[in-house]
Amino acid sequence: MLVWFDALTAKQARIASVLALEGEGRGYRFIVTCRKYDYVINVLKMYGVNGYCEGEHGEDVRSKLVNGLSRSLKLINVVDDFNVHISLTSPDAFRVAFGLGKPSIALTDTAHAFHVNKLTLPLADRVIAPIAIPKRKLMAYIPHGEEGKVKFFNGVFEVMWVYRFKPNWSEVEQLGLRNGDKYVVFRFEESKAAYYKYSEQSRIAVKAIRFLLKQGFKVIVFPRYDDQRELVASRFNRELSNGNVIIPSKPVDGLQLAYFSSLVITGGSTFAVEAALLGVPSISYFPSTYYTDKYVIKAGAPLIRVKPSRLISSIRKAMEIGKVGLIKDLEDPTGLILNEADVLANEHRG
Template identity: 50%
Template sequence: MVIKAWFDALTAKQARIAAVLSMEGRRNNINFMITCRKYDYVEEVLDMFNLHYECVGYHGESPREKLLRGIERQLALLDVVRDFDVHVSLTSPDAIRVAFGLGKPIIALTDTAHSYFVNKLTLPLANTVIAPSAIPMSEWGRYIPSAEIDKVRTFDGIFELMWINRFKPSGDSINKLGLKSREFVVIRFEESRASYYGYGDKSRILIRMARKVLEDGYYVVMFPRYPYQEELIKSELGLFLKLGKLIIPRNMKLDGLDLSWHARLVITGGSTMAHEAALLGTPAISYFPQHYYIDDYLMSKGLPLYRCVDEDCLTVLDSILKSDTTHVDTSSVLSRMEDPTGLIINEIKRLTNEDK
């Protein structure tokens, strides 16, 4: 019997999870139906893996708009996902609410204990919660009733291993940009309008870091998340854009992993690109302003991940650019970490068997 699983992808990271689960699902008689939200590079990643999907709804910015878009999206999803056995997502509030309302088992993947609003809306409704063991169980106790805390399944690794372990560098992405390996730096803005992000706008410090990189002679490939961030790039670094030293890719179907593999350095205000780069052996800076257990975990493994806040970022940046180390062999470290794919597949089978 084929299990019908529904995955809802809200970010590019979640689109990669969907791709790996779709591939592994076929080997385990699990057919994944994929929905997504029209936001950022989600559709681009799904297209890169030639996946069939249906994108529904949009991302809200203000609290009122988030609520409105969420309600609209839940109603729209009801018309799209008419037949499924189990739902899986990295805590999609809209999808989990729909699955719960339809009485279907739910697997919530999570590595963001700090995402208060999303976790409050999703983790209590899940049948199984899958999370890295690097995050203390006490963090999940803030959202899950103590009588149900045993529904949390942990693994000794991070979700990014799902695609890092299946990645082989090709050089296609840098060829599209006309760049050479190690001659450029990848820079990604913070997710300033996310529900969990209450730390103020950090764009100015990132612009200063970008200017430092450019003045040191490197090319910069920059990924803004919102229009105001792109406008800031144009107003502050417009000359470098005109000279072709700074690139904002548009509709180029680039593989972010391929870029990170070949980059001299990756700088991001979030976590995913920094974690991917560090796992690949490329030095990475995260200026996400809150303590993050996954960062501690990766740094304890000796991976080239660096943390900084505000002015300290320029010092950290300077020390990395002056270092002779441009890439680290991480194969032995990765071999000792746990890929959660098998755990997710097994939980899908277990929950659907219990539901029969």
């Protein structure tokens, strides 16, 4: 069986990598495609998984549409033939799989991503989601009579790699940090995503980084876009020079950085969930609610959800929490996904 996975973000690259490595043990073959965005290809390389990068994203509605359609055409030649397509709702890949008459599995944990869900979930043969996502939210995208294609699991996708994680200090050391250095990892918001309808939080980010520096922390910063990188360079030129603010210039495993850090802060959700599952205090300042965040908090993870305007006070609160142990006993969906892929491939052959 040949499975095609299209990974558009670093998170999706981790999902693809775990599935590819576990799938190999079952005798499955994987082809992983990706988009030239963020740290996607670096994550695949970290797991030793080959990725074929085609196309880019876009910063406005028109460029996203043009780039997406162009990318779909390129993907047809890259994937050639496959038995099952899996992605975390990639419109580019769904267009190809549906057009070629191939079955698709949609992984989703973002009920708020209206545009992407509207394009992909109706075309999926299976939809796999964390039980934290309210059923009614997903069913809004599912055609009448196809409700049975939705499968829930009692965990989050991040469990797939967090439960397989092994600490390695050398990953952190390559950034010039010494054992005993106190540092915080800061990840900017995904301000250009289609679902991000909020004001840019750069002022809050700068304020938070300055506050952390005053508390004696080094700050490792991960911008998502060039304008965010330029902002950090202009506001923290001296701190970048003396090593108190670090923007990694080469691939580094964010999970390793999170594990050895004092705190993780992100304008999204995934990085905070990953760190919190490892037992590291984490803050997500995404302006809206993530159902999966509430779920992992209820499971005992040291995760704080906060409005951007309250970020500084939340940093103080997070420092008081301190680290806890690994959050255990959540369901790993890897087996479920691979089993459903096998079922669909056999049904399609029949």
